[in-house]
Amino acid sequence: MAYDEGLAHLMRDDLSEEPGISEKKMFGGLCFLLHGNMVCGVHKDGGMFRVGKPRETAALAIDGAREMDFxxxxxxxxxxxxxxxxxxxxxxxxxxELALTNARALPPK
Structure with missing residues (x-):
């Protein structure tokens, strides 16, 4: 599984204060989960965020974000x-923050 360890380190730092975070290799990269629900991840060409459908429009309005078609x-x-x-x-x-909002609304796995 190829992913940028520097980007993974950024994600770890961003999530360091959030209790319940774990890491799992999936989607050909490394994903970060909150109580078993995916928040975000890194892959060889960047990253991904699971923002949830209600926040997708807001996420896509951020310059550089695009629809995921893995x-x-x-x-x-x-x-x-x-x-x-x-x-x-x-x-x-x-x-x-959009991705954490989504994950916090989901029941733990």
């Missing part, structure tokens, strides 16, 4: 981002 089919409620967005603290943290 399997060739659009994955509703997810956005994909490149390394440029991942390196921008402001934009990355906006998406992180």
């Amino acid at each position: 399997t060739g089919r659009r994955m509703g409620g997810f956005v994909d981002v490149d390394t440029d967005l991942m390196s921008d603290d402001s934009r990355r943290l906006q998406l992180m």
Whole structure:
């Protein structure tokens, strides 16, 4: 599984104060979960955030976020981002907050 360890480190730092975070290798990269529900992840070309369908429009309005089509089919409620967005603290943290809002609303697994 190829992913950028530097980007993974950024995500770990962003989530360091959030209790209940775990890591799991999936989607060909590394994902971060809150009580078993995916929040975000990193892959070889950037990252992804599971923002949920109600927050998808707000997430896509952030410069550099795009619809995720990991399997060739659009994955509703997810956005994909490149390394440029991942390196921008402001934009990355906006998406992180949307993704955490989504994960906090889900029952633990």
